[in-house]
Amino acid sequence: MPRKLLKFLILFDNTSLLYFPGQFLSGRVLIELQDDTPALGLHFHVVGEGVVRVRTPRQERVYDRENYIDFRMRLLGEPGQGPSVLSPGIHSFPFKLGLPLGLPSTFLGKHGWVQYYCKTALKEPNGLTHKNQQVFIVMNPIDLNLEPSILSQAFRCEIEHRLGVSCVSSGPVVCQVTLDRGGYVPGESIGISASVHNRSNVTVKSTKAALTETIQYMARGKVVQSERRELACLMRGKIRPGESDEWTNEQLYVPPLPPTNLRGCHLIKIQYDVYFIIEPKSLEKEVKLQLPIMMATYPLRSEGNGNSYKAGTHYPSTLPIFRPWLEDKPVID
Template identity: 60%
Template sequence: MNGTQNEGSFLTGKVLLELDEETPAIGLYFHIIGEGVVRLQDRKRLQHNDRENYIDFRMRLLGDGGTKSEAGSTINGSTVGGRILLLSPGIHTFPFKLGLPLGLPSTFLGKHGWIQYYCKALLREPNGVVHKNHQVFIVMNPIDLNLEPSLLMQPFHCEIQEKVGIRCINRGVVNCRVRLDRGGYVPGESIKIYAYIENGSRATIQKSKAVLTETIQYTVKSKLIKSEIKELASIERGKIPAKAADQWRGELLYIPPIPPTNLRGCHLIRVQYDVYFVVLVKGNKRIRLQLPIMMANYPIRNKDGTLQKRKGTHYPETLPINRAWIDADSSVKK
């Protein structure tokens, strides 16, 4: 069976049945399943579970239910016309081809939930003995930046003005303006960050920092139960004295090889990528700006089909499916 499928394509493969001796059977059954599951325990040790189905296709490869034209015929040495089939020793092959529906969410494996697709084959003997096996396959619902709204290709702005002080004593205002070169990227590209930080206070800004994060939210019965956030990459600049300013001029934040994610169609798990721009003022809370971005599979191309040349781009040959950090501490200071 082909291991990775795009939604809307065909799932093709075959069920192989290898027998050492002549074996009676009632039937051979085939089941294709796609499901999303959330399963977690909260701080009060209450269990929260939810599930939704995307594919539930069943078929009988051998046994009762065949057409009249099959009565008395032979398949791999087996007579189909009766209730009990006698399967000869050797390898029996049953090919299949199934069109996958459009709109399937991509395969996802998380700490508290997953989206998985798999095939199950089951051989049932007259004496009640059941032989079964299953095979997982990966579904990838790709996002092509060339097909997304053009707004994603425009610069993305955000700004904030924050008063800073200690114990209600106003010590001045910090102004911060941030701009990303666009709103959609693919792994292997670099995010260009432009920023202007004006320190109008009497406090020292210890540093400014840009952080790429991935946030996973788990929902049960339409209620958000758990949210995890992980820092994927970061860059920073140094101190800004009182009454001074600093400017980021297209600093590059590289996007590492991360799992491409499109969970459109799933109502239980949500994945979001953000760039957080953080300003740390001595003796005060952090100043934070959140800039959501889209993480796609296919990058922007020129009109002639060639890739756009971008500084700081190193497209990886392969992207991981698993998230190695899901079992580790995923907290990020905000």
């Protein structure tokens, strides 16, 4: 028996599949038939959802979900009417939908996701239903130029910590770290300056600056899973007692990353930090300074030119969804 349905596709007008909140999602459902085919209806469904799915150490499943889009329409047929007969050949059924403002960006994680997709179903009177599905990507941009101006300014963190056996002769390790600003976009580099003065009687084995990503998965109002991983780092060598080390605008590269927090999503939170870590050459615990930063989508404009962005940055045309380090072992505090 020959196959009646030759093609059943969802085609978007925007072939990149990347959309911003407030834009129109438009395209067509394309059907190619070999024979006359009766159809009760062609149903179209647009879905946007956030899902968290976690298995606890006791093997209990924790699940939560929230909807961002749930829009249904009929592209063919009306309720209560008889079937329509579609002739052999190609049939095209257009659709157009305005995406709501405030949609969170698409995100895929180990324990949860934010996904957007369209589903369509062609129903025949004999009970047979043909189905298809197509994912699209939403990016809710964060423009650093619209955020608080403090994110464009350098900020500093300092600590004084005593190493070794507590005695009069052993002083502290004094550390001061400065980032060139508080907000970045993927492809830029974080400028790190630091001064470390070792006034203790313990050798500092190494100093390190690390960019980390922390993801929290929420369900029923509580954090049910958290993971932190190191994304990039810079390291320097030992500092003996009485010596110092200076970092001068060292550059820490920012890889492709989703923006800080998924604005509009209440189930998944993303945070980025720069940690400056001092590791003593002893059994003592390392000393950490935590500097939170914002990861945005649009970079700061160059000073004196409101329409120009800093060299090496550009408007995004893709959203980093699949991250190769997802399967890496998370960083343990």
